[in-house]
Amino acid sequence: xxxxxxxxxxxxxxxxxxxxxxxxxxxxxxxxxxxxxxxxxxxxxxxxxxxxxxxxxxxxxxxxxxxxxxxxxxxxxxxxxxxxxxxxxxxxxxxxxxxxxxxxxxxxxxxxxxxxxxxxxxxxxxxxxxxxxxxxxxxxxxxxxxxxxxxxxxxxxxxxxxxxxxxxxxxxxxxxxxxxxxxxxxxxxxxxxxxxxxxxxxxxxxxxxxxxxxxxxxxxxxxxxxxxxxxxxxxxxxxxxxxxxxxxxxxxxxxxxxxxxxxxxxxxxxxxxxxxxxxxxxxxxxxxxxxxxxxxxxxxxxxxxxxxxxxxxxxxxxxxxxxxxxxxxxxxxxxxxxxxxxxxxxxxxxxxxxxxxxxxxxxxxxxxxxxxxxxxxxxxxxxxxxxxxxxxxxxxxxxxxxxxxxxxxxxxxxxxxxxxxxxxxxxxxxxxxxxxxxxxxxxx
Amino acid sequence: xxxxxxxxxxxxxxxxxxxxxxxxxxxxxxxxxxxxxxxxxxxxxxxxxxxxxxxxxxxxxxxxxxxxxxxxxxxxxxxxxxxxxxxxxxxxxxxxxxxxxxxxxxxxxxxxxxxxxxxxxxxxxxxxxxxxxxxxxxxxxxxxxxxxxxxxxxxxxxxxxxxxxxxxxxxxxxxxxxxxxxxxxxxxxxxxxxxxxxxxxxxxxxxxxx
Numbered sequence: 002x003x004x005x006x007x008x009x010x011x012x013x014x015x016x017x018x019x020x021x022x023x024x025x026x027x028x029x030x031x032x033x034x035x036x037x038x039x040x041x042x043x044x045x046x047x048x049x050x051x052x053x054x055x056x057x058x059x060x061x062x063x064x065x066x067x068x069x070x071x072x073x074x075x076x077x078x079x080x081x082x083x084x085x086x087x088x089x090x091x092x093x094x095x096x097x098x099x100x101x102x103x104x105x106x107x108x109x110x111x112x113x114x115x116x117x118x119x120x121x122x123x124x125x126x127x128x129x130x131x132x133x134x135x136x137x138x139x140x141x142x143x144x145x146x147x148x149x150x151x152x153x154x155x156x157x158x159x160x161x162x163x164x165x166x167x168x169x170x171x172x173x174x175x176x177x178x179x180x181x182x183x184x185x186x187x188x189x190x191x192x193x194x195x196x197x198x199x200x201x202x203x204x205x206x207x208x209x210x211x212x213x214x215x216x217x218x219x220x221x222x223x224x225x226x227x228x229x230x231x232x233x234x235x236x237x238x239x240x241x242x243x244x245x246x247x248x249x250x251x252x253x254x255x256x257x258x259x260x261x262x263x264x265x266x267x268x269x270x271x272x273x274x275x276x277x278x279x280x281x282x283x284x285x286x287x288x289x290x291x292x293x294x295x296x297x298x299x300x301x302x303x304x305x306x307x308x309x310x311x312x313x314x315x316x317x318x319x320x321x322x323x324x325x326x327x328x329x330x331x332x333x334x335x336x337x338x339x340x341x342x343x344x345x346x347x348x349x350x351x352x353x354x355x356x357x358x359x360x361x362x363x364x365x366x367x368x369x370x371x372x373x374x375x376x377x378x379x380x381x382x383x384x385x386x387x388x389x390x391x392x393x394x395x396x397x398x399x400x401x402x403x404x405x406x407x408x409x410x411x412x413x414x415x416x417x418x419x420x421x422x423x424x425x426x427x428x429x430x431x432x433x434x435x436x437x438x439x440x441x442x443x444x445x
Numbered sequence: 446x447x448x449x450x451x452x453x454x455x456x457x458x459x460x461x462x463x464x465x466x467x468x469x470x471x472x473x474x475x476x477x478x479x480x481x482x483x484x485x486x487x488x489x490x491x492x493x494x495x496x497x498x499x500x501x502x503x504x505x506x507x508x509x510x511x512x513x514x515x516x517x518x519x520x521x522x523x524x525x526x527x528x529x530x531x532x533x534x535x536x537x538x539x540x541x542x543x544x545x546x547x548x549x550x551x552x553x554x555x556x557x558x559x560x561x562x563x564x565x566x567x568x569x570x571x572x573x574x575x576x577x578x579x580x581x582x583x584x585x586x587x588x589x590x591x592x593x594x595x596x597x598x599x600x601x602x603x604x605x606x607x608x609x610x611x612x613x614x615x616x617x618x619x620x621x622x623x624x625x626x627x628x629x630x631x632x633x634x635x636x637x638x639x640x641x642x643x644x645x646x647x648x649x650x651x652x653x654x655x
Contacts, residue, residue, distance in 0.1 A: 129543070131540075131541055134594055137543045137592070139543065261502035261506060262505060265457065265502075266459070311499075311502075314500065388623050389624075389625045389628050392631075393631040422593060425593050425594050426593075426597075
């Protein structure tokens with residue numbers, strides 16, 4: 002089996018991954034109708050992505066933040082602390098709105114895990130922001146300007162010894178952890194185990210075990226949700242998660258400001274670190290997608306958007322390693338799904354440089370006529386009713402916008418109706434209108 | 446003679462800029478003159494940003510270089526430098542939202558353009574905006590927000606400013622990644638800015654500066 006996989010082309014691997022997604026393991030469909038609906042929905046999305054065949058209609062796949070919570074009269078805090086409410090609210094959303102796929106319930110994340118570990122990287126409902134707001138990253142230089150060498154030399158050790166103690170209060174003693182790579186022969190064993198005898202280190206591990214127990218509880222709910230939704234006829238769109246190396250450094254290591262200054266003061270070190278991260282990001286996406294039996298790897302994009310970098314800066318710092326991640330995923334049969342938050346108008350010609358039918362691009366504020374013109378022959382593109390209209394517009398405005406989008410961007414297939422900014426407390430009637438209009442008006 | 450400080454700074458050549466400043470200070474140049482050159486350079490940086498010749502990294506880096514210039518010049522300053530002539534502007538990220546990158550760039554560009562900026566930080570309670578307007582009589586307020594949840598926080602903040610009887614004498618601009626005309630109308634703001642330089646133009650217009 003393993004050998005067979007190695008011998009396959011990227012095309013064959015993708016087909017094999019899609020075949021798994023179309024016949025999910027361990028799922029007993031609730032009824033023959035549910036099974037038929039599941040296959041129709043997954044096939045519709047697959048056809049839109051592969052560009053081999055026009056789907057029966059435009060698929061509709063809303064990208065969610067905490068919308069199901071607000072829709073059920075609950076808060077993000079409820080979602081993060083009460084797994085039953087989490088599962089219940091997201092189920093209600095799927096069954097009431099009937100999108101072509103859902104995105105699971107892992108993104109709300111379990112609050113208790115963060116409390117146990119004293120996670121400092123994010124402001125969370127009840128910890129830094131009010132319960133009715135979503136979690137938000139606290140930007141900072143969690144990796145210092147002079148730590149590139151340490152990071153590049155051994156990222157895993159840098160994370161264990163330096164990064165984890167900074168972002169988790171309970172793991173501060175991890176500064177004392179040894180490097181396991183030092184344990185090479187008999188005389189090296191005991192000296193390297195001394196840190197594990199230190200009470201502070203042992204307490205850090207106790208916290209980690211406690212957090213692990215909580216994560217187990219949480220994943221039970223997350224997994225059961227996926228199985229139950231599949232049984233009812235709704236595929237999970239997301240198989241795995243990855244990031245562009247530039248965003249890895251810019252989001253949570255050096256911070257936006259830190260990295261932007263590094264582009265000037267130490268560009269070579271920055272590029273070396275980006276290259277170091279690249280295979281890690283490929284493995285992260287591939288292993289999750291294989292485990293899930295679903296080729297689609299979600300890659301939310303942040304700091305390469307229009308305005309964030311000049312074209313020259315994008316080509317020098319952002320695109321080379323991001324491109325390598327995309328190709329690495331494609332070669333293993335995955336479908337990278339970069340979600341371009343903000344505008345991506347100035348990048349369209351650059352990102353066109355990809356094999357056909359292998360990437361699915363989600364757009365937010367990008368000019369979709371231009372996107373269709375430049376990318377349409379090469380890749381599936383996604384876009385939807387803009388978040389401002391969904392938030393404050395009328396159902397009529399939403400319907401008109403969706404129809405226009407289907408007429409122009411949807412023409413000929415290769416298009417998925419999805420919004421480009423995560424849905425939070427938008428008007429439910431508007432979400433319903435976007436979904437229903439696509440189903441009624443988007444038939445090819 | 447040293448190279449042109451203004452041009453070198455506008456071109457973001459950090460090492461050269463610092464060498465020029467050090468040389469000038471050693472030669473006994475007027476620190477205020479150095480800061481005036483730096484100010485002109487920042488104006489060029491802002492213009493290049495407006496024309497899409499510069500991008501966010503370039504603005505951020507110009508700010509870093511300026512910080513270093515200030516560090517060198519400060520010990521030599523005899524008078525309180527850089528009187529603010531542009532008027533007062535209150536800025537903050539609205540309640541529930543902790544994003545600060547966009548806001549900080551706006552604050553920085555307003556500051557280098559001569560405005561006296563009162564930066565209230567992030568996740569700013571509605572009442573804090575109202576109280577600060579009362580205290581400072583600032584004619585211009587900027588509300589920042591990156592989350593779409595900020596739409597309602599902005600609307601509520603503006604309503605509270607109105608309820609306090611302060612709306613007529615206050616111009617309000619909003620900004621953030623997902624701010625559009627629709628949202629400007631929804632929140633009741635006077636204008637919105639796509640980027641920091643639009644914010645500066647609005648503040649200048651409202652303060653009556655050409």
